[in-house]
Amino acid sequence: MAELLQFVFSGLTVGAIYALVALGFTLIYKASDIINFAQGEFVMLGGMTTVFVTLAGVSLPLAALIAIIVTTAIGLALHRFAIEPARGASPVALIMITIGASIFLRGVAQIIFDRRFHSLPSLFGGDPIKFGGAAILPQSLVVLASAMVIVTLLWLFIDRTLLGKAVIATAANRLAARLIGVDTRRIVDFSFAVSAAIGAIAGVLITPIALTSYDVGTLLALKGFAAAMLGGIGSALGAVVGGLLIGLFEAFAAGYLSSNYKDAVAFLIILVVLVSIPQGLFGRAKIERV
Amino acid sequence: MLSIENVKSAYGRIEVLHGVTLYVGVGEIVTLIGANGAGKTTLMRAISGVQPITDGSIRFKSVPIEQQPAHARVASGISQVPEGRQVFEPLSVKDNLKLGAWRRRDGDLEQDLARVCALFPMLEAIWEMPAGALSGGQQQMLAIGRALMAKPQLLLLDEPSMGLAPNLVDHVLSVIRALKNDSLTILLVEQNARAALSIADRAYVMETGKVTLSGAAAEIQADHRVREAYLGI
Numbered sequence: 168m169a170e171l172l173q174f175v176f177s178g179l180t181v182g183a184i185y186a187l188v189a190l191g192f193t194l195i196y197k198a199s200d201i202i203n204f205a206q207g208e209f210v211m212l213g214g215m216t217t218v219f220v221t222l223a224g225v226s227l228p229l230a231a232l233i234a235i236i237v238t239t240a241i242g243l244a245l246h247r248f249a250i251e252p253a254r255g256a257s258p259v260a261l262i263m264i265t266i267g268a269s270i271f272l273r274g275v276a277q278i279i280f281d282r283r284f285h286s287l288p289s290l291f292g293g294d295p296i297k298f299g300g301a302a303i304l305p306q307s308l309v310v311l312a313s314a315m316v317i318v319t320l321l322w323l324f325i326d327r328t329l330l331g332k333a334v335i336a337t338a339a340n341r342l343a344a345r346l347i348g349v350d351t352r353r354i355v356d357f358s359f360a361v362s363a364a365i366g367a368i369a370g371v372l373i374t375p376i377a378l379t380s381y382d383v384g385t386l387l388a389l390k391g392f393a394a395a396m397l398g399g400i401g402s403a404l405g406a407v408v409g410g411l412l413i414g415l416f417e418a419f420a421a422g423y424l425s426s427n428y429k430d431a432v433a434f435l436i437i438l439v440v441l442v443s444i445p446q447g448l449f450g451r452a453k454i455e456r457v
Numbered sequence: 458m459l460s461i462e463n464v465k466s467a468y469g470r471i472e473v474l475h476g477v478t479l480y481v482g483v484g485e486i487v488t489l490i491g492a493n494g495a496g497k498t499t500l501m502r503a504i505s506g507v508q509p510i511t512d513g514s515i516r517f518k519s520v521p522i523e524q525q526p527a528h529a530r531v532a533s534g535i536s537q538v539p540e541g542r543q544v545f546e547p548l549s550v551k552d553n554l555k556l557g558a559w560r561r562r563d564g565d566l567e568q569d570l571a572r573v574c575a576l577f578p579m580l581e582a583i584w585e586m587p588a589g590a591l592s593g594g595q596q597q598m599l600a601i602g603r604a605l606m607a608k609p610q611l612l613l614l615d616e617p618s619m620g621l622a623p624n625l626v627d628h629v630l631s632v633i634r635a636l637k638n639d640s641l642t643i644l645l646v647e648q649n650a651r652a653a654l655s656i657a658d659r660a661y662v663m664e665t666g667k668v669t670l671s672g673a674a675a676e677i678q679a680d681h682r683v684r685e686a687y688l689g690i
Contacts, residue, residue, distance in 0.1 A: 336545040343543035345507050348531030348560035
């Protein structure tokens with residue numbers, strides 16, 4: 168029982184990070200039909216920038232803030248200088264561009280930072296809290312709480328503000344959005360910026376637990392993508408549930424089978440989802456009405 | 458108010474507008490009739506700036522606007538009710554209407570929402586319903602209401618009667634008349650030529666990307682070619 172609880176704790180912690188990555192996918196997909204495979208690099212940039220700014224002597228909270236701002240700016244630049252000039256190209260071509268951007272960002276990070284693993288001190292110390300025979304790191308609670316706050320804020324923003332509704336309108340009907348005067352390019356700008364910021368926050372949060380290096384983004388992006396697919400691409404609720412489920416499956420696979428299989432879980436889930444429920448758990452099947 | 462000169466537009470390499478010239482005077486209802494595929498919708502989209510043009514000029518209140526992005530044209534007073542209604546399906550009726558005023562920076566949305574409700578009383582009962590759940594007629598009222606929320610000077614209506622029951626067509630026509638009396642200028646695209654000609658001041662007939670006939674609505678209605686081709690007489 169204690170063992171199960173332990174797996175649940177660790178599963179939910181990484182799951183919360185996958186959920187944040189999946190939310191980034193969802194937001195950009197909603198606004199622009201693009202799957203942004205550089206989403207994982209946002210997480211890496213958040214973690215790595217924080218590490219290197221603290222090494223320069225800046226306090227952790229300020230360094231984290233700088234990292235989030237820098238990553239947000241990079242997200243905006245990705246849209247403005249890589250995606251936007253190719254406007255009108257097919258979604259597949261645009262997805263290719265994001266893959267290229269992800270490789271590019273990884274390469275640059277390797278040069279500017281380094282190729283080693285780094286960690287950050289956790290916010291509330293490293294002593295695990297005992298609970299029901301299982302141990303949970305204080306940072307795990309920080310991760311879970313932050314993820315909840317971000318999801319709630321995002322939901323409030325989408326549901327309660329006119330700008331949020333303009334994002335939904337753009338996602339639902341781009342032509343109509345342009346006809347009522349929504350500058351849809353700005354909306355997509357905005358979705359890239361917010362996704363990058365969420366990714367960077369995830370990177371700052373996870374680094375004390377999981378370490379970071381220039382290439383952690385690849386696997387995170389794939390797992391976040393698996394989470395988004397499982398939840399139903401385009402559904403925010405699906406992204407959160409999908410993320411937590413993948414985290415849990417991973418933790419169980421690592422605990423009960425072998426940690427060698429941990430990373431295979433996400434890929435297995437992608438396959439199963441694509442074959443059996445391509446619209447995901449919360450996604451709606453696309454119905455074309457004429 | 459709107460003057461279009463020699464406008465050409467293409468989808469890829471296929472040109473669909475081969476130099477269209479027309480104008481709409483202040484306070485007029487001008488209708489554009491023609492068969493499917495004549496380029497009416499393409500022209501409407503070009504006026505709103507969501508369809509690029511390859512040649513020609515579009516002037517609104519004597520200002521050339523063909524280089525302006527779509528959102529700037531909405532801000533300057535051109536609003537469109539697109540073909541097929543195109544309401545924001547996941548959003549409520551209220552939110553659809555509020556978004557209609559997206560470009561406006563002056564307040565007083567409540568008053569305008571009330572005005573739209575007065576025009577389309579049926580919307581009030583379905584205020585919180587998602588637009589995707591509405592009937593075609595309700596969606597059409599919503600689409601017109603949404604366009605009016607922008608407080609336009611020129612309203613572009615693309616096939617507002619399409620797919621509506623006859624009594625709803627009459628309702629839409631009476632609303633268009635009421636809007637004209639409210640000193641709104643209207644460019645109306647219709648396949649229902651009879652209905653369009655009955656309320657328009659002037660009319661243009663479009664065929665395969667060109668204007669082939671123009672004149673006062675009564676004249677056009679009497680033209681034997683129009684009677685044969687579009688009125689089925």
